[in-house]
Amino acid sequence: MADSARRRARQRPGERRTQLIGIGLEMLTTRPLHQITIDEVAAKAGISRSLLFHYFPTKRDYYAEVVRAGSRRLLRATRGDGSASIDTLVDGFLDFIERRHEPYIALFRSAGADDWVHEIFRDTRAALTDQVLTALAIEQPSELVRAAVGAWLAYAEELALDWAQHHTGSRERIHALLTGALDHIVRLAR
Amino acid sequence: MADSARRRARQRPGERRTQLIGIGLEMLTTRPLHQITIDEVAAKAGISRSLLFHYFPTKRDYYAEVVRAGSRRLLRATRGDGSASIDTLVDGFLDFIERRHEPYIALFRSAGADDWVHEIFRDTRAALTDQVLTALAIEQPSELVRAAVGAWLAYAEELALDWAQHHTGSRERIHALLTGALDHIVRLAR
DNA sequence: ATCGCTATTGAGCAATGCTCGATAAATACA
DNA sequence: TGTATTTATCGAGCATTGCTCAATAGCGAT
CATH class of the missing domain: 1.10.357 (Tetracycline Repressor; domain 2)
Known part of the structure; x- marks a missing residue:
């Protein structure tokens, strides 16, 4: 973990969203939808749980966008x-x-x-x-x-x-x- | 809640199992499987969560039996x-x-x-x-x-x-x- | 009556969805 | 260049829920 990883890496909203949805789609190939936890998605994205809830008000909303994609x-x-x-x-x-x-x-x-x-x-x-x-x-x-x-x-x-x-x-x-x-x-x- | 309901109403294992599975089947008509919580099943059966885990080692085992039925x-x-x-x-x-x-x-x-x-x-x-x-x-x-x-x-x-x-x-x-x-x-x- | 078996419970742990106030990184403006 | 504003981001903490474990109490057998 270099400096750039440790300090807050602020991204533009659009890219974050697509990144998160992409992670969801990728995870979907491994396991069924409802076994994907917010914690894991956040960890894979290198962000905190809270941030995911900033972009998607609820877990369902997140799931829905992933499925739609x-x-x-x-x-x-x-x-x-x-x-x-x-x-x-x-x-x-x-x-x-x-x-x-x-x-x-x-x-x-x-x-x-x-x-x-x-x-x-x-x-x-x-x-x-x-x-x-x-x-x-x-x-x-x-x-x-x-x-x-x-x-x-x-x-x-x-x-x-x-x-x-x-x-x-x-x-x-x-x-x-x-x-x-x-x-x-x-x-x-x- | 009369006395009989308040005090422990001990039942025979077989009947408890079928009762619990019946409750699961009934609940399945209302909502999807994974939205059925152990708490609710237990409450509807008038027993504690722990007892359900006594009969079904895991939530999945319970689900499985319900679906099988x-x-x-x-x-x-x-x-x-x-x-x-x-x-x-x-x-x-x-x-x-x-x-x-x-x-x-x-x-x-x-x-x-x-x-x-x-x-x-x-x-x-x-x-x-x-x-x-x-x-x-x-x-x-x-x-x-x-x-x-x-x-x-x-x-x-x-x-x-x-x-x-x-x-x-x-x-x-x-x-x-x-x-x-x-x-x-x-x-x-x- | 008493003993043993086990059906049953309650307290408590860990994971997880979710909230909220605080912080820091960009951006706008002077 | 410096200050103010916005907001992307985090950390702490709450409630629910799946699950464990030791303790208790109802039932049958002796």
């Missing part, structure tokens, strides 16, 4: 140029899962932890549903179609994660299992 | 006489969700909370997968088929819960959306 990453990964076909969308999803299934698992396994987390996931899934509906060129989906596509996302998540972890089947087969099921489901739900 | 209920509800068709199985599932979707949500939304909870859910889902495979008369499923059916369960869960909460579509349509998708998925995965 993680969700944003997923949405960015699947969203192509906007006019993506279902195949490209599924490809993007599989790419994301293949590369980052650990953080993804950790992140989305925290889904049930609390109401506020769950709401963030609802939003994320709703956005994904929109992407899928757009890719399928479905203009005005009925409630049932939306629900069916949302449920298909759960199916896709589960299957892709299992594939990424246990290498069940080739990527092509998984891809076919995803698009095939989606096609069928949407046709049934119309 | 909840899972057992679901398995009992879907398991017919053993030689059930897929239709009866899905019917049982929908019945269960229709009647008890609140506790079911609360229960299964706790899935990601921690590794040990997640393992219990893996077991439960594996058992459900077996039921489905039996109903489909699939003797020796490949890894891919198992994975696909497991993922279908996630789809079924999501769709059924959405239906129970928002009444999206008639029960018949949901039923068709479930069995139809399962049929298609299994055919693709073979």
